[in-house]
Amino acid sequence: MVTKECLAEFEDKFKGEIREKKFLTPTQILYLVDKKDLPDMAYYLQYHPEFDESYYVMGIGSDERQLAGKFAYAPVINMLDGSGKRENFYVILKARLDKDNPEFPSVAQKLPAALWAEREVRDLLGFKPLDHPDLRRLITPEDWPEGVYPLRKDHAYNASPAGELQDGYKKAPEDTSTVPIGPYHMALDEPAHFRLFVKGEEIVDVDYRGFYSHRGIEKIGEGRLTYNQIFYIAERICGICGFQHSSAYAMAVENIAGVEIPARAQYIRTILLEIERIHSHLLWAGVACHLVGFDTGFMYAWRIREEPVMWLAERLTGNRKTYGMNIVGGVRRDFLDYRKTEILDKMKQLKKDVEKLYNIAVSSDILIKRAKDVGVLPYKVAKDYGVVGPTARASGRNIDVRRDHKVFAYKDVDFDVPVYKDGDVLARLLVRLDEVLQSISIIEQAVDQMPEGDIFTPIGKLPPYQEALGYTEAHRGEVIHYVLTGTNNKVYRWKVRAPTYNNLAAVPEMLKGYRVADAPLIIASIDPCYACTERVQIVDVKTGKVKALNEAEFNDLSIKASEEL
Amino acid sequence: MEDVKISYTESLISWKRPDLRVGVPVTVKYPLVPTEKPPEYRGKPHIDPNVCIGCGACVRACPADALTAEWDLENGLKSIVSNPARCIRCGRCEEACPTGAMKLTLEFELATPNKEDLVEVVEHHLTKCKKCGDYTEFTERQVEKAFQILPKEIVDANALGEKMQLCRECRMEESVKILAAQGRIIGDPLLLPPQHAKGGEK
Numbered sequence: 001m002v003t004k005e006c007l008a009e010f011e012d013k014f015k016g017e018i019r020e021k022k023f024l025t026p027t028q029i030l031y032l033v034d035k036k037d038l039p040d041m042a043y044y045l046q047y048h049p050e051f052d053e054s055y056y057v058m059g060i061g062s063d064e065r066q067l068a069g070k071f072a073y074a075p076v077i078n079m080l081d082g083s084g085k086r087e088n089f090y091v092i093l094k095a096r097l098d099k100d101n102p103e104f105p106s107v108a109q110k111l112p113a114a115l116w117a118e119r120e121v122r123d124l125l126g127f128k129p130l131d132h133p134d135l136r137r138l139i140t141p142e143d144w145p146e147g148v149y150p151l152r153k154d155h156a157y158n159a160s161p162a163g164e165l166q167d168g169y170k171k172a173p174e175d176t177s178t179v180p181i182g183p184y185h186m187a188l189d190e191p192a193h194f195r196l197f198v199k200g201e202e203i204v205d206v207d208y209r210g211f212y213s214h215r216g217i218e219k220i221g222e223g224r225l226t227y228n229q230i231f232y233i234a235e236r237i238c239g240i241c242g243f244q245h246s247s248a249y250a251m252a253v254e255n256i257a258g259v260e261i262p263a264r265a266q267y268i269r270t271i272l273l274e275i276e277r278i279h280s281h282l283l284w285a286g287v288a289c290h291l292v293g294f295d296t297g298f299m300y301a302w303r304i305r306e307e308p309v310m311w312l313a314e315r316l317t318g319n320r321k322t323y324g325m326n327i328v329g330g331v332r333r334d335f336l337d338y339r340k341t342e343i344l345d346k347m348k349q350l351k352k353d354v355e356k357l358y359n360i361a362v363s364s365d366i367l368i369k370r371a372k373d374v375g376v377l378p379y380k381v382a383k384d385y386g387v388v389g390p391t392a393r394a395s396g397r398n399i400d401v402r403r404d405h406k407v408f409a410y411k412d413v414d415f416d417v418p419v420y421k422d423g424d425v426l427a428r429l430l431v432r433l434d435e436v437l438q439s440i441s442i443i444e445q446a447v448d449q450m451p452e453g454d455i456f457t458p459i460g461k462l463p464p465y466q467e468a469l470g471y472t473e474a475h476r477g478e479v480i481h482y483v484l485t486g487t488n489n490k491v492y493r494w495k496v497r498a499p500t501y502n503n504l505a506a507v508p509e510m511l512k513g514y515r516v517a518d519a520p521l522i523i524a525s526i527d528p529c530y531a532c533t534e535r536v537q538i539v540d541v542k543t544g545k546v547k548a549l550n551e552a553e554f555n556d557l558s559i560k561a562s563e564e565l
Numbered sequence: 566m567e568d569v570k571i572s573y574t575e576s577l578i579s580w581k582r583p584d585l586r587v588g589v590p591v592t593v594k595y596p597l598v599p600t601e602k603p604p605e606y607r608g609k610p611h612i613d614p615n616v617c618i619g620c621g622a623c624v625r626a627c628p629a630d631a632l633t634a635e636w637d638l639e640n641g642l643k644s645i646v647s648n649p650a651r652c653i654r655c656g657r658c659e660e661a662c663p664t665g666a667m668k669l670t671l672e673f674e675l676a677t678p679n680k681e682d683l684v685e686v687v688e689h690h691l692t693k694c695k696k697c698g699d700y701t702e703f704t705e706r707q708v709e710k711a712f713q714i715l716p717k718e719i720v721d722a723n724a725l726g727e728k729m730q731l732c733r734e735c736r737m738e739e740s741v742k743i744l745a746a747q748g749r750i751i752g753d754p755l756l757l758p759p760q761h762a763k764g765g766e767k
Contacts, residue, residue: 229628232655311582318607318669324655332660338578 006050014041024468025255027089027405035095035104038075043110045077045091053080053399055386057090058497059107059117060482061125063152067465071097073127075107075114076469080404088404090469097127106132113386116505124151137168139211150219157216157223170207172197179516183212194523201515206508221494227253227462228328230491235322237496240280243272244474245496246326251407252470252483253328257462262454265330270409271343271446272316272323273472274439278350279309280475281432284527285357288429291521292370297361304353308346330456343447347440354440358433371426375510375522378423385506388499389477390435391526394420394427401473413445425525462489474499476527500526580604602671607654609672612647612687616666619643619689619704623658623667632658641691641700650680664710694732701732
């Protein structure tokens with residue numbers, strides 16, 4: 001293993017700070033470290049010269065006072081070698097923090113990717129990141145009282161105290177007007193609030209405020225459910241990548257239990273994950289077409305999403321979404337043999353349809369002109385912010401968990417990872433359409449190669465106080481779950497990092513320098529769900545006049561921009 | 566015409582979506598014309614009251630608390646209550662059910678002005694303790710089922726025929742007496758408190 005040399009170098013450089021080293025799985029390495037050099041360690045790993053695609057994945061904060069008498073903060077780095085020569089792995093740098101004064105030197109002062117993670121641990125656990133550049137609230141609402149930290153174990157899962165309303169917005173730069181988008185808006189899968197600071201039509205700076213629909217799912221998982229029941233709530237974290245979340249969670253628990261799930265179960269998971277990816281990408285392509293005023297593409301994309309894809313999922317699993325197929329140790333329902341021909345037939349039909357959609361899309365002048373050179377995210381910014389998934393691949397980052405970490409049956413199938421260097425909205429569209437074609441090929445291969453045998457390995461009691469990561473490549477990027485088991489088959493800490501968490505933090509960077517009419521398309525281009533559309537407010541800073549645009553008006557603005565072309 | 570019986574798998578293969586039967590892709594006048602879900606669909610759960618034995622396995626499996634067990638020890642009743650408005654259609658109850666009473670149906674049109682319309686309650690009678698006359702924690706059907714599926718040797722070896730007729734406390738006392746008679750407990754068995762009187766299902 002080449003990774004050993006890289007680790008030896010790292011251990012040598014920081015030998016004064018490393019207390020303990022533990023292999024959670026052969027590719028997940030946990031270091032128990034002193035908090036002092038945390039930023040340097042994270043920086044060293046993220047910008048490692050050989051593992052050039054490495055990035056900061058998430059920061060896990062947990063209340064381990066019952067276990068170790070201290071809090072714990074653990075940045076996770078995904079060590080990726082872009083050339084593919086070395087084995088990739090995850091590094092978890094776990095630092096214990098004092099129980100009365102949980103301070104730590106902020107990683108975010110060196111890595112922008114950690115900005116949100118550290119605001120999160122401050123909000124939910126009361127940690128104090130020192131020298132953090134922007135310590136406004138991220139998750140807790142404006143009227144949440146100071147000094148109450150919901151993820152601490154002494155806070156009941158249903159307690160919701162009242163507090164004073166505070167102002168948490170960023171100050172607008174000189175001579176700009178503010179255009180708020182949201183809190184309810186068509187371009188976001190949750191209510192979120194973008195404040196665009198504009199000079200004329202040009203966006204100068206952006207403020208983001210979100211987490212209005214924070215549901216406290218992690219807390220429910222930790223308090224009330226057993227490890228086999230968490231699947232169903234994990235599946236409902238997101239309406240689009242539900243199966244990705246439940247598979248990532250399953251993987252984490254299976255890593256802890258130390259079982260290899262049967263090959264057939266791995267194949268079934270792979271096929272369903274790809275079906276989910278196809279439907280998500282087609283949904284996204286449809287909405288992107290709609291936003292630029294190209295409704296033929298929208299109708300066509302959604303038609304082919306419904307007819308072969310969703311209906312196939314319904315017949316394979318019993319539902320169009322929320323498949324309910326996973327369980328610790330495998331899957332719950334088998335594919336019967338005659339399904340093989342059905343899946344292959346549908347894939348053949350879908351391939352023809354997607355190729356047609358591809359041709360329609362790239363031959364549409366309106367779409368190309370609206371999407372080309374808009375919302376450019378340069379490679380370097382993408383890396384700094386730890387952007388993942390198609391958004392990262394459209395900016396030239398060669399990362400894909402399926403290939404890099406060989407999850408499930410992806411190790412047995414051949415597929416390409418499309419990478420574009422342009423970093424604009426068009427590249428994000430093309431990456432996704434290319435991926436749909438790759439997914440079809442993956443499904444065809446997986447159906448062909450699917451081995452016979454069991455679909456489930458029974459797992460008894462989980463060992464208490466063990467931890468591990470589980471991850472899959474969702475449609476929007478890497479989904480990662482961290483599980484620390486407790487006693488009685490409960491979970492002590494369950495941390496979920498969805499891909500949009502990383503991508504959304506980079507959206508302000510993408511918006512800067514473009515027009516207000518491009519904003520819906522740029523925000524949409526990272527693929528948050530289009531769920532709730534309410535209003536857009538335009539505030540004139542000087543007069544304080546507020547003008548509200550409803551969905552139709554706002555979309556009109558976007559569609560009109562297409563007509564101008 | 567006589568009915569041709571086809572196997573379950575064949576019925577799955579031959580099922581065709583109503584939209585495709587009439588040759589229209591995707592868009593049908595759904596609320597105006599009836600539609601149909603595929604045989605694999607997970608819809609509203611339904612308990613067959615003729616088959617349910619009231620064991621409560623589904624209640625333990627349910628992650629969403631859509632299924633609950635309600636005890637009325639005074640009147641000797643145990644009810645399994647299914648509330649489809651809370652149900653998330655995961656199908657764990659169907660897997661856990663030992664008798665196949667619990668089934669997810671193909672029903673999905675559940676709109677109602679009153680959610681309680683959807684609730685299903687299956688009431689079971691509890692058996693009475695042969696010794697003290699109190700109600701036990703077993704339903705009549707549960708005891709019957711247990712004797713059906715347990716091999717006779719096991720029933721005889723553990724004297725289950727007697728024990729199953731007793732309530733929890735009396736059963737404890739009996740066990741203690743037997744153990745004492747075998748010399749595995751020293752002292753007066755009746756002075757020993759019943760060890761697990763509080764545990765078990767609530």
